[in-house]
Amino acid sequence: MNAKLIFKDKTEFEGKSFGADTPVSGEVVFATGMVGYPEALTDPSFRGQILVMTYPLVGNYGVPREDLWESKEIQVAGLIVSSYIDTPSHSTSEMTLGEWFRKQNVPLFEIKDTRALAEKLRDGGAMLGKMIVGKKDIPFVDPNIRNLSAEVSTKEMLTFGEGEKTVVVIDCGTKMNIARRFASRGVKVVVVPWDTDVTKLDFVVDGVLISNGPGDPKKVTATIANVKKILAKKIPILGICLGNQILALAAGGNTYKLKFGHRSQNQPAVLSGTNQAYLTTQNHGFAVGKIPSGFREWFVNGNDGTNEGIIHKSLPIMSVQFHPESSPGPLDTDWIFDYFLEKANLLKK
């Protein structure tokens, strides 16, 4: 059937549908990572977005079991690839990518010239678009006006791992690997809904992680307010991605929207004031502008100089714009978890 990607500026790209025939609307973004599509597609930070993958062959190793995903479902609104591979080959493959998308009712298009799409989005910035199969049309929807964190956050408290110390993950759209990285270090992890007032929990909170998540950080006002309370109590904090922006906002800094964001697995994060650089996975459309007082720049992007993290001058409170939990992407900054736990004095003795 006739499959079309239609942009808000009325440009259209024809393709072939391999997923569900459901029409969707969202913000069209592109990502340049070459591996890790099951992880990326289940990353809640992509909520509301139509994702264009610039690596042209997608589907090569099928889809693994659910416990290897980053959340319980496909999070992208729709996926666009240049060549969809329907003949996966891998020992962990449970189904094809197409089957997965059809099962989860998400559209998947093959549009040959994804490079043209990337160039369009690069030059014009992220843009609203919709994926339409056949005749059934829908209006354009801007996901950034919604509180997307509320949509993707867990509705109930979840516990992972065991340990004497407890880290609470404020789930604004967390990737499962964040909990896994803590749990693997002997820390008990409690994942709570995005708007939970952590200071009111009935157990001892030794540290807080403000998770990644989709959309504009300024929309998650409840979390920002709660983080202010946590800051007041000087509970150790680690923020990741959206968490970096939320921490900055809660502490008195500000954020702004990037032209087309960072969505790749090859972003250089430089430890400020050193010549140490780390390769990181990133997935964000907003960035920290003004660094709040009491904090200093922790990391900076080696390419465009944007903020990649802030750290409190004296307290164990810090955040990074990149994804130290990777999945997908390079494992270079896994040490951030150790660093945080050490500074917060939460490491198993």
Place this chain on the structure above:
Amino acid sequence: MATSKTTMKKDSQKNHTAKFKKVLVLGSGALKIGEAGEFDYSGSQAIKALKEEGIKCILINPNIATFQTSKELADEVYFLPVNPYFVEKVIAKEKPDGIMLSFGGQTALNCGLALEEKGILKKHNVAVLGTPVASIDLTEDRQLFADHLRALGIPTAPSGAATNFEDALRIGHQIGFPLMVRAAFALGGQKSGIAHDDAELKEIVDGALAIAPQVLVEKYLHHFKEIEYEVVRDRFDNTVTVCNMENFDPLGIHTGDSIVIAPSQTLNNFEYHGLREASIRIVKSLGIVGECNVQYALNPNPKEGELDYFVIEVNARLSRSSALASKATGYPLAYVAAKLALGKSLLEIKNKITQVTQSFFEPALDYVVVKFPRWDLDKFVGADVKIGSAMKSVGEVMAIGRNFEEAMQKAVRMQSGATESVTDNGFVDKNEVRRFLETPTPKRLFAITESMKDGMSVDTIHDITGVDRWFLYRLEVIVRAELALEKTKKLDKETMLSLKRLGFSDKKIGQVIGKTEFDVRKTRKQFKILPSIFQIDTLAGEVPAKTNYLYLTYHGNHNDVKPLGKNAIMVLGSGPYHIGSSVEFDWSCVNAALALKKHKKESIVINCNPETVSTDYDMSDRLYFENLSFETVADIYEFENSGGLVISVGGQRPNNLARKLSKEKFHILGTTAQNIDRAEDRNAFSALLDKLNILQPKWQSFSTLEEAEKFAEIEGYPVLVRPSYVLSGAAMSVCYTKAQLHNFIGKAAILGPEHPVTISKFVENAKELEFDAVAQNGEVMVYGISEHVENAGVHSGDATIVFPTQRVYASTESQIREISKKIAKELSITGPFNIQFLVKDNKPSVIEVNLRASRTFPMLSKAMDVNFPEMAVDSFFGKAKPHTFVYPKSVIVKSPQFSFSRLLGADPILRVEMSSTGEVACFGKDYDEALLKSIMSAHTFDFRKKSVLLSLGGLVNKAKFLESAKLLNALGYKLYATENTAEFLNEQGVETTMVRKAYEDSPNFLDLMHSREVAFVVNLSQTASMKKEKEGEKQLTDGFQIRRAAVDNQVPLFTDLHLGRAFIKALSNYQIDDLEIKSYKEYLGITQ
């Protein structure tokens, strides 16, 4: 836990506090199997990086045909052997404060290790830049390295090192068969193999210990995947993996002989990043500063959640893979590695492609790359066609596409120039297909697709070959598309587009539906199906890039660039390196592209060989990493609306396009296609020579065996037989008897009215001379005449060549000049050309004319200090000025480099068919001195060894060699000889010790060769070509065994009387200490 703060960092930082003023770079010498043009690329990049920093640069490399040895690049170039003796001499003279060992392959690395071990670097206060020697040492010693990895928690296959067979057997039994056996400190997996039992183990271990002090015996991992990472690290411990690659073939095939795809296709995030992290850990632990590659074996079916892998090998230097990775990603690895070696951080080095980002990143590809090796195994009599853990290919191509099918089909076409598709093959029956499916050879890919056509399932093929199903499914898509087209023969727009997206060429589509490629092209253009031009920008379009690095794809509907228009001239490169077409053509190509600037033209280079300098992003205004086929060249020409094409600097491949390109009315610069045709068509050319009263060897074209026999009987044997269009003597042979003639023609199977074969009188004992020149409108502007040391009958690519001529009458040279002028005039030559002359009794006759740059262009250009390709470009625009020949102050000798030691079973003998893989050339104050240096650059000749082995077939050879034998005796050499030769020499009063034949009891000549006391071997056959003609029959004659023993033990071997005599004469005039250490500029008389 910032794990990156390791202790190694401090070690490597120490070396870099000094500012370097003068740095010595070691090159890799001649091209050989396992060490090819990639090191011209890496060395050139390193030199550029040094010069940017204002550092004086000294280069030692006897490879005259390289770009890196250009006068304009390094401050001083020494055309000398890359061995500790000569390098120390250069160090003593030039007094550099730093040395770079990682840019000249294993040759430079081994030389550097020896210099360090001997304390030479310390003595002269020379610091090793980049990776410390201790780390290199560690990676080169297999056992130490395995221990090191184990300590890091990185798995290596169960293994052990042995220095004799008994130990190897003991280790082998502990691990259990099958076993992988490798030689330590050897290039390209030389002498390694898989052993299934004690006997095989013994064979491999003995072979390996003949060339290396140590072997490593390890578990053979059946059908594991083979994955490779290219890593760079700076001295601040910042580390990235620039590229990962996956082999199409499972473990067991040397990566140089594997079809390789980048990035990996079948690895998930866990595997990709798990191996990446391991690579980084290894590289950091070694304190690498610069480039390093890590190769892994990966279990495709591991236990739940495990990453089951082993490290196979680490190369702490630039390698063939790094050249490939560099071209595949656009990340200039060698340039960056050189900057890192100087102490810079990755963050300081700008990304030259994007111009906005820096070098600490990992390229994101939005395309796939397929590397395909180029083998020439059929050029070697007796060579085993099986491929395995020892590399046999002589070159490679790289194809870029938006899917695997497109890239793979491109690669197949690029690789041979004659194969149109992955489905093209010459299999005769099902048994043959099955055999090639089961045994890895260069034909395996084609056996796979043929089996698919025959209905074999992907699963079955996977079980037999171990090739991952992912690749097989993709190939099946191609096969099915072809079968469908075969059935319907219907070519509508949709079918055409989908076939083009699967990488089918117009010609292949035409073959399937019974049309010409021109018909299909016309239809395709009517459908408006044209390839898109995409950039390689390192960041998958994330950042606007001003890159000139381009490829074509049918998976697009836009172009990243706009046409350059009429002011841009296209220069066609040479394609893959192979026997007969090597770095010399790339040199001409690069120089032509650079020369266009002088004429205010923009240059567009097309080439598909990742081992070249012409495919560097900074050599041209635009680079298309594409095939040199008519279809691709035409598509690019039409898109660019180009002002013209240069087809005469890239060797025979682009030259062969002349007719088709001119048929389409494309503008070819220089000599017209009609005249190129007149020179290449034997009948037309023969008539032309007759018309000009120029002598030529008697010849005839025939299409039946009877005609050939008649010719041979009238003219007399021996005769030379060959097809009409010749490249590097392919399928050419000298026949001495009627039986040989029958046998050869039967074997070649090329006889028929459409494929006439020419037969000519083979003139014995004649000299061969080369005339290289550039002409403008039929007037010769510059020329050089060089002389073959060997008599005619040795392919010009295998000949030792000297300039200026040494044994040629002035009157002969004058005749040659006149003849050449006449030919230039008659063919209205504009641009480069080469004429081969045969001279007997002071009478030159013309063998052939090539209206293109020849193999000898770089040597002559460098010896005469006239840039022939630049002059050719001048001539295209009518701007060439006649050059006055100045008699040179020095002599230059070019020697061929053979790779027989890499090719099991191949007979190392010189014939009319070319078999050398590379060449070197050295200057000297006279012929003798230049010859010695040149031979020492291509062989490991040791002056201290004072015995030789002689085996002289036939009375004539014995008699002609007598004086040389006496000379050797007088020089204090102990002579060993085979029975008849010893008898003869003793009778003549030359004291000689007889050695027994190989099959006789010890001590026989094999023992003598193993003893390593022999300095060189002279083996002359009565009539070389008489012995090898029986098809399929293994030649185990004494001569063959002696020759094989020589190359297997790395002892210089002379199979030509004239070269052997010249060498011995040179030895009588020079000791090693007498050899001058003079730079290229000193030879030219250019003082600083």
